[in-house]
Amino acid sequence: MSRVFWARVVLGWLCASTALAVEVHDVRLWRAPDHTRIVFDLTGPADHRLLTLSNPDRIVLDVSGATLKASLSGLELASTPISLVRSAVREGDDLRVVFDVRSVVEPRSFALKANAQAGDRLVLDLYDRSPSKPVAAEPVKTSAATERGRRDIVVAIDAGHGGEDPGAIGPNRQREKDIVLAISRELQALLERDEGFRPTMVRTGDYYISLKGRRDLARQRQADLFVSIHADAFTRREANGASVYALSTRGATSTAASYLAQRENAADLIGGVRLGDKDDVLASVLTDLSMTSTLDHSLKVGGKVLSRMDTVARLHKRNVEQAGFAVLKSPDIPSILVETGFISNPGEAQKLSTRAYQQKMAQAIHAGIRDWFLAQPPPGTLIAARKQQGGQEYTIARGDTLSGIAQRFNVPVRRLREHNGLRDTSHILVGQTLKIPAT
Numbered sequence: 249m250s251r252v253f254w255a256r257v258v259l260g261w262l263c264a265s266t267a268l269a270v271e272v273h274d275v276r277l278w279r280a281p282d283h284t285r286i287v288f289d290l291t292g293p294a295d296h297r298l299l300t301l302s303n304p305d306r307i308v309l310d311v312s313g314a315t316l317k318a319s320l321s322g323l324e325l326a327s328t329p330i331s332l333v334r335s336a337v338r339e340g341d342d343l344r345v346v347f348d349v350r351s352v353v354e355p356r357s358f359a360l361k362a363n364a365q366a367g368d369r370l371v372l373d374l375y376d377r378s379p380s381k382p383v384a385a386e387p388v389k390t391s392a393a394t395e396r397g398r399r400d401i402v403v404a405i406d407a408g409h410g411g412e413d414p415g416a417i418g419p420n421r422q423r424e425k426d427i428v429l430a431i432s433r434e435l436q437a438l439l440e441r442d443e444g445f446r447p448t449m450v451r452t453g454d455y456y457i458s459l460k461g462r463r464d465l466a467r468q469r470q471a472d473l474f475v476s477i478h479a480d481a482f483t484r485r486e487a488n489g490a491s492v493y494a495l496s497t498r499g500a501t502s503t504a505a506s507y508l509a510q511r512e513n514a515a516d517l518i519g520g521v522r523l524g525d526k527d528d529v530l531a532s533v534l535t536d537l538s539m540t541s542t543l544d545h546s547l548k549v550g551g552k553v554l555s556r557m558d559t560v561a562r563l564h565k566r567n568v569e570q571a572g573f574a575v576l577k578s579p580d581i582p583s584i585l586v587e588t589g590f591i592s593n594p595g596e597a598q599k600l601s602t603r604a605y606q607q608k609m610a611q612a613i614h615a616g617i618r619d620w621f622l623a624q625p626p627p628g629t630l631i632a633a634r635k636q637q638g639g640q641e642y643t644i645a646r647g648d649t650l651s652g653i654a655q656r657f658n659v660p661v662r663r664l665r666e667h668n669g670l671r672d673t674s675h676i677l678v679g680q681t682l683k684i685p686a687t
């Protein structure tokens with residue numbers, strides 16, 4: 249008996265014991281428009297293997313040396329191609345999870361190492377075969393505008409976080425991902441009512457999209473503007489107020505902005521992004537001239553949104569702040585990130601959870617977006633054509649004055665009044681629509 253033999257025995261035992269220690273303590277499922285994500289929470293790292301079997305179609309995931317301590321019966325399978333999930337112990341100490349599927353799917357799996365926010369995870373993505381699904385999920389608004397060859401202004405609305413990534417959590421367990429999706433839907437509804445505008449939702453439900461994936465979706469849909477909506481947290485509970493951010497290619501305008509950008513950029517770590525999907529925006533893209541003009545537009549539209557938000561919320565900062573937000577790094581699409589408030593502040597978290605406040609917030613963002621595009625419509629759009637013909641209209645918002653509106657559209661107050669048949673003494677009402685004379 250040599251010492252080498254004993255060393256082997258001990259080593260073998262060590263490996264087996266560490267492998268045996270792995271437990272799957274939770275299993276979660278998220279449905280996205282084009283795929284289903286299943287996440288396994290592990291107590292430590294584990295090797296895994298993926299198999300696709302047919303007759304009947306099923307996906308098999310083997311996890312070495314793992315035991316299942318979570319229930320599979322609570323998974324919401326209704327909107328997924330999965331008909332049944334079951335598990336078994338394989339070869340003594342391996343875990344086998346079998347997914348029976350109704351239609352052919354393309355499985356992909358990857359492991360996520362433990363980080364500050366989450367432990368070791370195994371991620372299984374089942375991609376739908378039919379590529380038509382994400383397109384079908386996006387309602388197509390065929391307007392007279394496009395028929396006449398005048399296109400709509402496309403606004404990409406990005407509800408932050410989602411799925412594995414809840415975003416910030418409020419004192420009463422309010423989740424940022426839910427609040428910002430609700431505000432985004434309100435904003436979508438408002439823009440849908442506007443002739444010449446077309447909203448497009450980047451995230452339509454509770455699932456995660458990588459920061460790069462969000463920018464890619466906006467580009468695919470030829471967005472004229474990208475608006476990312478958030479409600480974040482700060483270490484100090486007292487911090488409150490709304491703010492608007494744009495990208496900075498140089499450094500942050502304040503330590504708070506830099507802190508926030510770091511938090512937002514960590515979303516990919518929590519949401520779960522495969523190594524191959526890593527974001528690599530080239531530095532050259534950011535120094536490109538087009539970026540300079542895009543940034544300039546981002547700051548201006550951000551300023552419009554900020555001044556509209558002033559009427560519904562206390563502003564955290566009076567200027568559009570800048571920091572290195574990965575989600576805003578589109579070289580050619582003006583992009584802003586709106587912090588609707590601090591979910592870490594009990595009062596603000598409570599307000600942000602109510603439909604009335606979510607609507608108010610959406611109305612302010614909507615009004616700011618309109619202010620920008622009515623003044624600076626992209627060429628070839630219906631709004632640009634209207635502006636030339638003088639057929640523009642403006643709906644009065646809280647805090648508006650006749651002289652302020654006249655200034656915004658660069659027309660004399662007198663002409664604005666005459667054009668709308670308003671007498672010197674007449675009051676203007678919130679929600680009233682004014683016709684804007686041609687410039």
Ligand SMILES: [Zn+2]
Nearest residue numbers: 408415478479
């Ligand atoms: Zn956020």
